[in-house]
Amino acid sequence: MKEGETVGSSDGGSESSRNRSSVQGKRLKQCFGFCAVGVLTDLLLGGFKIFMGWESGSISVIGDGFNNMTDAGSVFLLMLTFYFASRPSDREHPFGHGRMEYLNSTLMGTAVVYVGVSLLRESAEKIFHPQPVLFSMELMILLVTAIAGKLFLAWLYRTADEAVGSKAFRAYSADSLADVAATGGVLMSLLAEKFWGWTVDGWAGAAVSFVVLYAGYEILKSAVNALIGAPPDARLYQAMEKKINSYPGIYGVHDMIIHDYGPGSQFVSAHAEMDSRMSLVESHQLADRIMQDMLHDFHAQTVIHVDPRAVDNPREPKYRKDLETAIIQSGLPVTFHDFFTAEKRDGIHLSFELGLERECPLSDREIYDKIDSEMKKLNPNYVTELLVDRNFISGQRYGGISTAKK
Template structure:
C-alpha cells in the first residue's frame, strides 16, 4: 500500500472538516429558510450543500492524484486535482443558474417572509463559522500549495459576505414587517447572490482549465531557474526552457545550455548532472539538459556571431537569437530564434533573415530554426 503523503493527509483532513461544517450549516439554514419562507436563506443552504459536495470531490480527487505513476500514466496522476477543480466549479455554476431562476420567480410572484430572532441567530452564527472556516482552509491551502483548498477557503469567505446580504434582508423583515411585504427584497437578494455565485464559478473553472491546456509557467519560477543555472560554471547561457505541469507538485521540462566547445563529453556529463540535481533539489523540477557548443577562441567567428545576432534581434517579432554554430570550412551556419506569438508569416521572416545574412556574408548557407516564446 502506498503511504499517504503529509500534504495529501492535510488536504483530506481539512476537506473533511469543511464537509462537516457545511453540512451542519446547510441543515440549520434550510430549516430556518423554510420556516421563515425565505428563498435567500434556502439558496444559501443549497450553496452550503454544494460546498460540502465540493469538499468531498476534493477528497476523491486527492486520492486519485496521490496514486503513484504507472505504465499508462508515467508522469503520475497529479492533474486529477485540476479535473477536481473543474467539477467543483461546474457544480457552483449550475447551482448559481438554478438559484437565479428560483429567485426570479420569487421577484415576479413575491411571498412575505417571516423572520424571527432565531433566524438572525442562525445567520450570524453561519457568518462567523464561514469566516473561521474560510481563513483556516485558505491558510492550509497556501501552506501545502493546493489551489483547490485556497479556492475553497476564498469561497467560504465569499459565502460569509453572501450570508451577510441575507442577514440584511432578515433585519429589514424583522424591523419593518408589513411595510415592505410588497418589495421582494428576498428575491432581489437571492438573484444578486446567484449572479455572484455564477461569476465566482466561472473564475474558478477557468484556472484549472488553463492549467490543463498548458498555461504559461509563472515568470518568477522560470527566471529563477535560468538564473540559477547560469550561476553554475562554465555555463554561458540558458535557453529554450520549457516546463510542463503534471500537478501542483510535478513539473517536468527541458532546457538548453550554452557551454564552451572545448569541453569533453565527461565534463558535459558531470555539468548536466549537477544542473539537474541543483534544480530538482531547489524547485522540485525535473529537467532534461540540451547542449549548445559556443566557439570562443576564434575571433573571426565570434565577430560573425555578434554581427548576425545584432542584425537578427533588430527585426520585428524576434525576441532572441542563440545556439549559433558557424562552420567556416563548409560555409554553413545555423542558429535558433525565439519569436513573438504575434509573428504570423514565419517563412517570410526566415527568408528575410537568410537574405540579410547572405548579403553580409556571401557564400554561406543559412539554417534558421524557430523557437516559440515558451517562457520568460
C-alpha cells in the same frame, strides 16, 4: 574518470526519490489537516442551522443546514482525492495521479455554476412574484453565523492553497466565498425590507447569482487549463531558469518547458548552452548534476539538451552584435537564442533560433528572408541558418548553403 566510476549516481537518484516521497507524505498530511478542519466547520454550521430551523419551524433553514452537511461530504471526497493523487506512478499511469486534483476542481467549478444558475432562476421568480421576508432576531443570528463560518472556510482553503499549492483548495475557497455572497444577499434583503420596506430579495439574489457564476467560471477555467496544458507559474519558471544558469559552464538557458502532471509531479526539459570545447563526458556530467539538483530542489524530473557555444572565438561577440542589429533593422518582434558560429571556407555560418515576442503575420520563410537580407547587408559572407519557435513549437529550418544558392 577513474576506473569503475560511472557517470551519475544511482544512490543520489534513490536518495532524491526518498526525499520526494517524504515531501509528498508531508504534503498529504497537511492536506488532510486542512480538510479535517473544513469538515468539522461544515458539520458545526450544518448542525446549528438544523437546530435553529427545527426550533423555528423553518424548512428552508433546515434544508440549508443539510446543504452544509453535503459540503462536509464534498470536503471528505477531496480528502480521498488527495490520497489517490499522492499515489506513486504505475504502469497505467506512468506520470503519477496528481491531475486528479484538477479533476476535482473541475467538478467543484461545475457545482458552483449549477448553484449560480439555480439562484438566478429562483431570483427571477421572486422578481416577478415578490414575497415578503419575515424578519427575526434568530434569523439574523443564523445568517451572521453562516457568513462568519464561510469566511473562515474561505480563508482556511486559501491558506491551504498557499501552503501546498493545490488548485482544488483554491476552488473550495471560491465556493465558500460564493456562499458568503449568497447569504450576504439574503441578509441585505432582510435589512432593506425591515428598515426601508424595500422588497429587493429577487434583485439582490440575481446580483449575487452573477457573482457566483463568475466564481464558477474562474474555477472551471483554471482547472481545465491545467488539464489541457497552461503556461507554468512565472515565479517557478524564473526560479528554475536561474538555478540552471547558476552552474559554471552554463552560458544560457532557453526553450525550457515545464510539463505539469499535478502538484509535485512535474517534468522539465531545457536547452542549456555549454562550451563547445567540452568533451561529451564532461557535458554529460554537468547535465547530470543539474538534473539531480533540480530533482532535489524542485522535485522535478529534468532532461537537459546540450547546445554548443563557441566561447573561445574572439569574433563571436561581433557576430552576435550584427544579428541584434539585423533584428532591429528588420522590425520583426523576435529575439534569438541557441546561437552558434562556424567559420568555414564558404562563409561564416550563423545558426540560431528565433522566438516570437508577439503575434507575427509573416511565415517562417518570410521571417528568414528578412533576417538573411539584413545580415547580408552587414557582411556578404554571412550564411544564415535559423528556425522559428512559435509557443515552443519549432518550424522548418531555413538557411545554409543550399538555401543561399536558390
